Amino acid sequence: MRSEAELISGCVRSEPAAQRALYDRFAARMLVVCLRYARAQMEAEDALQEGFIKVFNSIRDFRGDSKLETWITRIMINSSLNIQRKKMYMLPMVDVEKVSLTESEEVHLAGMHLDDLIAMVQSLPDGCRVVFSLFAVEGYGHQEIASMLGISEGTSKSQYNRAKQLLRAKLEQTEKKMTPYGKATL
Amino acid sequence: MERQPFEKAWHDAFQGKEKQPAPQIWSAISNELANTAAARNRRRMVFFQWLAAASVVFALTVVFLNERPSLDQQPVTRSEQVLPAVPQDSAAQQTPTSTPSDAALSAKAQSSSTTNSYTSAINASPAATKTALKQTQPTAFLRKADFQQRALAFLAESRPENNVVLPLETQRPDAMVDSTKATPERTTSPTQVTDPTPEAATPTNPATLAHVANEQPVEPKKQASRALWTSVGFAGGGFTTAAAGGTGGGLEASTTADFAMTNGMRSSATATSQKAQVGTAFSFGIGVGKMIAGRWSLQTGLVYLQQSVGYTSNLISLGTNTTSAKVYLAETLSATNYSADLAITTPYQLQAQVNYLAVPMMAGYVVLDRTFSIQVNGGVATDFLVQSAWQDRSGLYTTNRQSANDVYRPVNWAGLFNTEFSYRIGKHYRASLVPGVRYSMQPIYRPEIRNDLRPLIWDIGFRIRYQF
Numbered sequence: 001m002r003s004e005a006e007l008i009s010g011c012v013r014s015e016p017a018a019q020r021a022l023y024d025r026f027a028a029r030m031l032v033v034c035l036r037y038a039r040a041q042m043e044a045e046d047a048l049q050e051g052f053i054k055v056f057n058s059i060r061d062f063r064g065d066s067k068l069e070t071w072i073t074r075i076m077i078n079s080s081l082n083i084q085r086k087k088m089y090m091l092p093m094v095d096v097e098k099v100s101l102t103e104s105e106e107v108h109l110a111g112m113h114l115d116d117l118i119a120m121v122q123s124l125p126d127g128c129r130v131v132f133s134l135f136a137v138e139g140y141g142h143q144e145i146a147s148m149l150g151i152s153e154g155t156s157k158s159q160y161n162r163a164k165q166l167l168r169a170k171l172e173q174t175e176k177k178m179t180p181y182g183k184a185t186l
Numbered sequence: 187m188e189r190q191p192f193e194k195a196w197h198d199a200f201q202g203k204e205k206q207p208a209p210q211i212w213s214a215i216s217n218e219l220a221n222t223a224a225a226r227n228r229r230r231m232v233f234f235q236w237l238a239a240a241s242v243v244f245a246l247t248v249v250f251l252n253e254r255p256s257l258d259q260q261p262v263t264r265s266e267q268v269l270p271a272v273p274q275d276s277a278a279q280q281t282p283t284s285t286p287s288d289a290a291l292s293a294k295a296q297s298s299s300t301t302n303s304y305t306s307a308i309n310a311s312p313a314a315t316k317t318a319l320k321q322t323q324p325t326a327f328l329r330k331a332d333f334q335q336r337a338l339a340f341l342a343e344s345r346p347e348n349n350v351v352l353p354l355e356t357q358r359p360d361a362m363v364d365s366t367k368a369t370p371e372r373t374t375s376p377t378q379v380t381d382p383t384p385e386a387a388t389p390t391n392p393a394t395l396a397h398v399a400n401e402q403p404v405e406p407k408k409q410a411s412r413a414l415w416t417s418v419g420f421a422g423g424g425f426t427t428a429a430a431g432g433t434g435g436g437l438e439a440s441t442t443a444d445f446a447m448t449n450g451m452r453s454s455a456t457a458t459s460q461k462a463q464v465g466t467a468f469s470f471g472i473g474v475g476k477m478i479a480g481r482w483s484l485q486t487g488l489v490y491l492q493q494s495v496g497y498t499s500n501l502i503s504l505g506t507n508t509t510s511a512k513v514y515l516a517e518t519l520s521a522t523n524y525s526a527d528l529a530i531t532t533p534y535q536l537q538a539q540v541n542y543l544a545v546p547m548m549a550g551y552v553v554l555d556r557t558f559s560i561q562v563n564g565g566v567a568t569d570f571l572v573q574s575a576w577q578d579r580s581g582l583y584t585t586n587r588q589s590a591n592d593v594y595r596p597v598n599w600a601g602l603f604n605t606e607f608s609y610r611i612g613k614h615y616r617a618s619l620v621p622g623v624r625y626s627m628q629p630i631y632r633p634e635i636r637n638d639l640r641p642l643i644w645d646i647g648f649r650i651r652y653q654f
Contacts, residue, residue, distance in 0.1 A: 014223065016216070016535055016579040023212055028204035035205065045211055052215050057222060106191040109199040117199055136193040137200050164192065 004068050011059045019056055026069060027052070030076045035118045036133040037080035039126065044080070051079035077138065081148065084130055107171065120170050124163050131156050132163035213533050217460070220498055220535055224462030231424035231464045231644070238621040238644045245562050245605040248553050413477050415653045417487070420470035421620065423645025427465050427495050457501040457516035457530060461538075465495030467643045475550070475651075483550040483561070491569065493641065494539040497576075502531050502583055512586040513576045518593040518635055535579040540594060540630070542569040546602055559616070561606040567624070569598040593635055599627040608651065620647040 002010070002021055010018020031048050038044035054075050062071055109117065121129060130149065134140045135156075140148070142156040149156070473487030501519075503512040504527045513536045514528060548565030571594050576586040588594065604622025611617050624643040631637045 014219075017581060019216075019219065020212070020580060023215065027207050027211070029202070031205045031207045032200060032203045036200065045207060048207060049211050049214050049218075053218050053222075056215075056219055107195040109195050112199065114203050114205065118205075132196075136196040139197065 008059060008062060008068065011056055014056075022055075023052060026072050029069070030072060032114070032118070033073055033076045034080050036121050036137060037077070037084055037130055039122055039129075043083060047076065047080040047083050050082070051076040054079060073138075077134075081130065084126060085149070112174070116174065120167060120174070123170065124166055127159050128163035128166065131159040132167070135160050209532065216535060217498055217533065220460075220462070220496055224464065224496065227424065227462060227466070228464045234423050234621075234646055235644050237646060238623060241605045241607070241621040242603075245553060245560055248560055249551075249562070413654070415475050415616075415651050417473045417475070417618075417649045417651040418471075419473075419618070419620070419647050419649030420468070421622075421645040421647030422466070422468050423643060424464045425467045425493055425495075425641040425643040427461050427463060427639070427641065457499075457519060457528070458533075459497050459499040459501065459516040461497045461517070462495055465493055465641070467491065467493045467641075467645055469544075469645070469647075471544075473546075473649075477552075481552040481555070483552065484548070485550060485563070486545065486547050489544040489546060489567070490572075491542040491544050492539065493542075493643070494537055496579075497536050497538055498533050499536055500530055500533045502529055503527050503586065504529050510584050511582075512584045513578045514586065515576060517637060518631065534582060536583075537577045537579060538574070539577070540574040541572040542598070543572050544569045544600070548602055548604075550606070557610045559606075559608045559610075561608070562604075563606060563622075564603045565601075566627075567600045567602055569600055569626075571596045571598070593631055595628065595630060595632055598630060601625045601627055604647075606649070608649075614653050616651040616653065618647075618649040618651060620649055621645070622647070 002018070007018050007022045007025070011022055027048065030051065031044060034044035034047040034051070035041070038047060051072075055072055058075075062068065121133065124132060131145055134145045134148070135142065142153045142160070145151075145156045146153040151159075469489050469491040471487050471489030473485055473489075475483050475485030477483045497515060497517075499513065499515055501514045501516050503514040511529070511531075513534070515536075515538065519528075544567045546565060546567040548563040550561045550563040552559065552561050554560040574588045574592070574594050576588075578585070602622065602624050604620050606618045606620045608616040608618035622645060624645070626640040626642075629635075629638045629640055631639060
């Protein structure tokens, strides 16, 4: 297996074999990233395609300040957001009612299948889904999210709380179905 | 907001998770990358196209400007035609040292027409010639140096003692006077020396005057220095990949037929080859040239030419063994060469390369012959196919090397045009930049392929010329 540095230098020289190897190494993980922001599989695949083209065209700019996977993930997120942003402009995010969640609540998702998790996230409204993925999974702060999406910090927080509320409801439904095999609790 | 177990649970749930994307995604990405690369090449080649076009325009401009002086000199020709009408005694009365007659001649010149001034000048003493020249220049549209050259050339011819030694730039009237004084037999009688016989003094033959005046003493030396030369060089550029009459650069060729599928089935499928709009061309070679007449030259040589272009194809040739599938192009399919060993597969990228050995034969015209020279060349080349190869970039399929009896014509013809900008870098050497174009006069594929692809190559070359 070629090292990361060899892959990067091969891609800088536009070697098809290196590009293919890089794609093979990261495509599966990046598709999961894109799926978290997309409403459907096809939308995620569009973002994946767009993202990898951007990766290959701008890999000369990769300076090695972060891990290659982190850099590619950021590009995939941006690519997904580019697709989502248009929809969010059409349906601007507004503050939703504050929801009160107990800070001590825990959730056990380890036993759940990836497809179920993705389906649960994809069932969220566009704005909620994006804010939830950025905050809960990627680890961005609300200030950063507000800056990335061009919304207020308060909107980001309220969208996240809304997402949390909806997911809790989904998990409760799933818990009832999954009882014989596992338990998801809030 | 603090990170809570809720966020951590979701983060961990997605950490390192994978889901295989559909195989078509990579095909779409690789196609997009190929198109991006082609667009980049196209932008790069546009520069060379503009360079070639600019050099041609520049060369034509220089040719035009080079022809202008001969038009400007037409009044001189008219003057030459009236020379026999001038009274011969006006020349006979002059001596190189006779100042009074200078004044008389000046007065006469002032009262004469432009033609008479010129005629008087060439028959008069050197000092009078200068005076007449000054008066003549503005009205006769003659350049001073030009007029002086013609007048002095005539004087040199009419005086046998001045014919031999003096370079043109030293044939000043006063120089001639000095040499006359220094020679004993000339000092015996200035009048005898300077007094021409009627035949010699009278420009009864205008053609002789024109001939003498136009002679460039250094020209024979120049001709000899570049009479024969040899050169070595290389060139790089691009070429169009569109077939004649094709639309939008003729990027895609497709054929629907009953092909084998890579899953072992047979089905009516579409074989498609999509190519970049611009390919790359590289050549190197040696040449020999000779000046054949005046500014005209003839040159030939031996050139190795390589053309390559990127394709995306979904067609392969399985041959007898499916483990050694070779790349294939839908573009080269004809109605007669479908065979059971051709199969449709997922699109892949390949590089098509054709190598020729070319023998160019070009006529050239030297537009400017100085330290910096310009030569315009045009001609034809006979291209002999050496080998062609289609190579899969991903390495999944075997390279398909073809001999001269395959899809490409074994012999082809091409028209050539280039402009050679050269600079003398030594007594025998010149370095040249040669932008030019090359057009295939026949399709590069054999007639049964029915693909009218005639590449137009534009390139810029570098040559070193050795002049014997």
